[in-house]
Amino acid sequence: MGKSLVVTSGKGGVGKTTVVANVGTGLAMKGLKVVLVDTDIGLRNLDLLLGLENRIVYNIIDVVEGRCDITQALVKDKRFSNLYLLPAAQTREKEAISTDQMKAIVDELKKIFDFVLIDSPAGIEHGFKTAIWGADEAIVVTTPEVSAVRDADRVIGLLEANGLKDPSLIANRVRFDMVKNGEMLSVEDLLEILSIDLLGIIPEDENLIISVNKGEPIILGADKYKSGLAFNLIVKKLLGEEVSWNELEKTENFIEKVFKFLRG
Amino acid sequence: MGKISIKGDLKEGIKIVVDSSLDWEEAKSLIIEGIDSRKNFLKGVQVFVDLQEKIIDEEEWKDFQKHVFENYGIMLTKEIIRVKVSQSPSNIARVIVGPIRSGRRLSSKENLLIIGDINSGAEIFCGKSIFVLGKLRGYVYAGYENNDKAIIFALELEPERIQIANIALDKDVILDKSSLGYWIFIEDGEIKINRYLGGKKDG
Numbered sequence: 001m002g003k004s005l006v007v008t009s010g011k012g013g014v015g016k017t018t019v020v021a022n023v024g025t026g027l028a029m030k031g032l033k034v035v036l037v038d039t040d041i042g043l044r045n046l047d048l049l050l051g052l053e054n055r056i057v058y059n060i061i062d063v064v065e066g067r068c069d070i071t072q073a074l075v076k077d078k079r080f081s082n083l084y085l086l087p088a089a090q091t092r093e094k095e096a097i098s099t100d101q102m103k104a105i106v107d108e109l110k111k112i113f114d115f116v117l118i119d120s121p122a123g124i125e126h127g128f129k130t131a132i133w134g135a136d137e138a139i140v141v142t143t144p145e146v147s148a149v150r151d152a153d154r155v156i157g158l159l160e161a162n163g164l165k166d167p168s169l170i171a172n173r174v175r176f177d178m179v180k181n182g183e184m185l186s187v188e189d190l191l192e193i194l195s196i197d198l199l200g201i202i203p204e205d206e207n208l209i210i211s212v213n214k215g216e217p218i219i220l221g222a223d224k225y226k227s228g229l230a231f232n233l234i235v236k237k238l239l240g241e242e243v244s245w246n247e248l249e250k251t252e253n254f255i256e257k258v259f260k261f262l263r264g
Numbered sequence: 265m266g267k268i269s270i271k272g273d274l275k276e277g278i279k280i281v282v283d284s285s286l287d288w289e290e291a292k293s294l295i296i297e298g299i300d301s302r303k304n305f306l307k308g309v310q311v312f313v314d315l316q317e318k319i320i321d322e323e324e325w326k327d328f329q330k331h332v333f334e335n336y337g338i339m340l341t342k343e344i345i346r347v348k349v350s351q352s353p354s355n356i357a358r359v360i361v362g363p364i365r366s367g368r369r370l371s372s373k374e375n376l377l378i379i380g381d382i383n384s385g386a387e388i389f390c391g392k393s394i395f396v397l398g399k400l401r402g403y404v405y406a407g408y409e410n411n412d413k414a415i416i417f418a419l420e421l422e423p424e425r426i427q428i429a430n431i432a433l434d435k436d437v438i439l440d441k442s443s444l445g446y447w448i449f450i451e452d453g454e455i456k457i458n459r460y461l462g463g464k465k466d467g
Contacts, residue, residue, distance in 0.1 A: 150366050153383050157365030193383065195363050 002033075004106050005117040006135035008159070010151030012122030015142045015172040018208065020119040021049040022228075023221040026235035028083035032114040034214070035084045036072065037106070039131040040121040041096055044088035050076055051215025052085055061089040061096045061225025063105060070108055079220070084113075094127035124158060132159065138167035139199060144174055144185040149193055156196060168199035170234065175204045176249050187245075200234035201245050202227050268294045270302070280340075284316040292328055295340075303336050310339045310459065317376075326448055362398055364388065371408075384424055390414070400426070407450075417460075418450040431455040 007016045007023075017040075038046035040239045041061065042214035047053045058073035070086075079084035086109070089096065109116045120131035132138065138159050142152040152169075159167050171187050178184035187201055205227035211218040218237075226248055229255075233243045269290065278299065282291045295313070299306060358372050362380020370376070371389040371420045371423050378396045386402035388394060392407075392413045394406045400418035405427045407414025411427040426433040426448060433448060433455050445460025 012390070150383075150385055153363075153366040154385060157368050160365075193363075193381075 002110040002111055002113045002116055003137065004135045005137045005139055006117060006118040006120050006132050006164075007139045008120035008131065008143060008155055009122065009141040009148070010124060010130060010155035011142070011148040014141050014148050015170075015202065016122075016141050017045045017049055017119050019139070019141055019170055019172070019202075019231075019234075020046060020117050020214070022217045022231040023235055023238065024083060024115070024117050024229055025050075025077075025080065025217040026219045027117075027238070028080040030239065031082065031083045031184045032237065033082045033112070034117065035086060035109050035113045037086045037109070037116060037118045038088040039097075039102065039118060039127060040042050041092050041094045042090065042125065043113065043121065044090050046119050047075070047085060049212055049217065050085060052087075053215070056081050056087045059087045059089040060105065061092050062168070064097050064101050064130060070105065094121065094125070094130065097130055099130050099133040102130045103134040124155065128155075128158075129162075132162060132164060135164060138164040138198065139170060139172045140167045140194075140195070141172055142190060143172050144187075144190060146185070149185070149190060153194055156194060166197065169194060170198045170200045170202065171198070172202045173204045174201055199237055200230060200232075201248060202230040203248050268298060270298050278306065278311045279312045279314060280311060282316055282318065284318060286320070288320055288324070291315075296332070299332065299336055299338060303338075307337045310341060313340050313342055315342060357395070364402065366402075384422075393417075412450040414450075418446055418448075419444055421446050428455055434456065 007020050009016050024034050027034045032221070036043050036046060036050075037060070040046070047056060052075050057074050058068040060073065062068045063070050063073050074084040074086055077085065085159035089195045103122055104119065106116055118131050118135055139158055140152050140159070142148045158168055169190065171190055174187065175184055179186045187198065191198055203226050205218070205225060207221070207225045208218055208227050211221070218225050218228040219231040220228070230248055233245070233247070237243045267283055268286070270278070272278055280295060282295070284427065286294070296386050313467060325342065331341050331381060332338055350370065355365070357375035357377040359377045360370070362378050362382065363388040364370065364378060364380070364382045366385030369387045369389075373391040375392045376388065376390045376394045378394070379396065381398040382388060382396055382400050382402040382404060384401040388402065388404045389408050390406050391408050392406070394404055396416070396418040398418070398422040399422060401422045401424065403425045404423060406416045407429040410429050411421050414428050416426060418427065421438050423433075428448065431450060431454070437457055445461065447458045450455060
């Protein structure tokens, strides 16, 4: 029986879908059977990040409304045959699926897959409530900005109230240089306010924009890109290994510093 | 030539008494000398300076206070501050382990003891007193609605709003954020704030 994890945040645009795409790919790279569920009905993005947008035939609402069965709706990943996507519908709205229907689908998927990663929409309304309904555990994503942190705090309260105790935190878009200058909240500050365990840190990385536009999760370039390395570490931690985040701070090497200086 | 004396007192904490024959410039340098030789012991502590009726210009005092604080981490004060509790609160308290997260609303008729922070965006309404062993960042209303004997205690204050009975606290009054522990209470129809004597050790 597999495990279902919901990735949520409250605030939009902090990196939930990026986390799902990359952590999912990373788990598949370790040989596990993984399915990624896009619950952002009406504003689907997960398919784009995986480069699978042209391969969607059926979506989750088709399953709910009986036009196909679950396996027909699953889209196999381009690169890994043990990684699948259950796409959201683009032309419908979040009310098209109920919390019970979502739970039933997730329970079905848990029978087939080792990991079910659920990409939650932003907000705390119906879409969010549905996304968390089928989850065994939760991952909260935030950026080091006071607005994102307050939303994350709200969401953690709601998760705890809905039986998802002990969510873990991913701090995204961290700029270690700004933290050092006192211009940005540190990961310690985030942990102090949110009081949950840290799952991972992802440094700000321009290469992520390119990877999203190309539909190639950045974890595939973990040897070249620090955000890719960060996702690797997160996957390891998720699978129970001890990791150290110091590698991320060190990767801004001398050449990068010179270029930064020249760019001004 | 007059001098200053530095001593400890059970009721008043650490006290520097300035001989009235000293002029202010002399007094300042003697105070600095006295603090400097004891700076490790006094760091993080609030020290009462008894000027013995000498009148000092407020700006001048504030500059000196700031200078001492920035260089030694010691807060000088001209007024004695005693921890004051206007009435013993009743013995029953509901204990809640925090943090109280954003968006959560708590109400209680009984005293509340919150172990942990009250995060910004959280709202607490209490008929009696509220004790926060953590940071008070949210909206806290004690003595709801007319109980002016209610008090609030918090380790650190960064509130959105604090109210007791029908009086709200003016946040500009929270000047010294370096100490740990604040009592907030109503006295003579005004809301007042006292620091908990003890100071915060610099980490």
